[in-house]
Amino acid sequence: MTVKSDPQQLFKEIMGSYPTGVTVLTTLDEHNKPVGLTVNSFASVSIDPLMVLWCIDKKAGSCEVFKKADKFSVNILAGNQQEVCWTFASKSEQDRFSKQPWVLSENNLPLIKDVFASLECRKVQQIDAGDHYILVGEVIDLDKNDQEPMLYFRRKVGSVPQDWE
């Protein structure tokens, strides 16, 4: 077993090796400007009603916007959208939405195009959890394209392997 001299580092290593999908969470700020960030803490919560959750770092630049927002959209990336993943995770990228096509939905939420699926949500709960907030949403609209989803594993992203069993 690994010597637990630095539990936080070990925790990061463990969680970074836990494979997940990749989403980009989006909403509009108070000036109707789209904001978004790459997130892999997304999870399904409930079927009846349809509910999901995700976690945002209290230090994220968009944290205050998502705290104030009453809605958000979960854009589940397709396997070939690596550039979208890194653009929305980059601190230095100021104009993330100019890099790929997106539309404003009927619910007034930014939706990234060509994703695997999108879930538009009404925020129903916001839970203070350590250095993050857990945001819980009820799904108000959902859509799926004919694409395979992206996988994240050890700081790399890509498509589902062909020899999957």
Ligand SMILES: Cc1cc2nc3c(=O)[nH]c(=O)nc-3n(C[C@H](O)[C@H](O)[C@H](O)COP(=O)(O)O)c2cc1C
């Ligand atoms: C694969 C991946 C998953 C991520 N998951 C999360 C997450 O669940 N929550 C979070 O707050 N940041 C997450 N991040 C980090 C944010 O995307 C990154 O800090 C982003 O620049 C924050 O943008 P902002 O400061 O403009 O809000 C993730 C990054 C990557 C590459």
